[in-house]
Amino acid sequence: MSLRKLVLVAAIAVAPACGSVAASPDAASPDAAPRDVKCDSTSDKFLPNASFDLATPAWKQETTPVVAGQSLLCGSSITPADGTLAACMGGRDGQIQSLSQTVALPAGAKTVTLTGQKCITTVDTDAVDNDVLEFELLEATTVIATFGQFSNQDGARDCQFTAFSPLVATLTDDPPEATLRLRATLNTLKTTSFFIDALKLDVTCAAP
Ligand SMILES: [Ca+2]
Numbered sequence: 024m025s026l027r028k029l030v031l032v033a034a035i036a037v038a039p040a041c042g043s044v045a046a047s048p049d050a051a052s053p054d055a056a057p058r059d060v061k062c063d064s065t066s067d068k069f070l071p072n073a074s075f076d077l078a079t080p081a082w083k084q085e086t087t088p089v090v091a092g093q094s095l096l097c098g099s100s101i102t103p104a105d106g107t108l109a110a111c112m113g114g115r116d117g118q119i120q121s122l123s124q125t126v127a128l129p130a131g132a133k134t135v136t137l138t139g140q141k142c143i144t145t146v147d148t149d150a151v152d153n154d155v156l157e158f159e160l161l162e163a164t165t166v167i168a169t170f171g172q173f174s175n176q177d178g179a180r181d182c183q184f185t186a187f188s189p190l191v192a193t194l195t196d197d198p199p200e201a202t203l204r205l206r207a208t209l210n211t212l213k214t215t216s217f218f219i220d221a222l223k224l225d226v227t228c229a230a231p
């Protein structure tokens with residue numbers, strides 16, 4: 024093949040790219056915006072930073088009352104189940120604590136399943152739920168799925184991380200984004216600590 028022919032072939036090869044660059048603006052309404060995840064997406068797409076180890080996206084922490092310097096993530100005082108950090112909730116009395124993370128949901132989501140590792144220590148041996156850790160999904164401030172809870176009754180004086188039984192919940196709505204919230208409500212005596220790590224959120228679109 025001559026040099027002239029080679030140049031001609033190259034020019035033809037790149038030609039289609041020219042003139043096909045401009046894409047028309049997306050006229051779709053916000054309601055029809057494509058979701059970030061689909062029903063068959065892998066579990067790591069739904070809940071980011073699911074093992075608490077990454078700087079971003081950070082888990083949002085709230086405590087009432089606020090205690091200066093308090094962190095609901097820890098890694099040096101315990102051995103996390105996975106990575107370098109775990110959720111370390113409870114550990115003090117008379118406080119409400121929450122950790123929240125934004126979750127992506129596919130259109131048509133029906134059920135959500137949360138799995139992970141837990142380790143619960145307590146000096147409270149009462150047969151009553153005095154200290155409680157709840158798992159919920161919220162759409163803004165409305166609860167759209169209630170996974171369940173752990174309490175002092177699930178704890179022991181010493182603990183090791185073990186996988187907890189999958190927590191399955193039915194969704195009452197399927198917004199593009201929801202908030203997974205871990206919330207600890209602690210009474211004023213007999214301290215309980217809830218250590219949680221290596222979470223995984225699965226979403227299915229079939230009815231339960
Ligand atoms: Ca971790």
Ligand SMILES: [Ca+2]
Nearest residue numbers: 154212213214
């Ligand atoms: Ca307590």
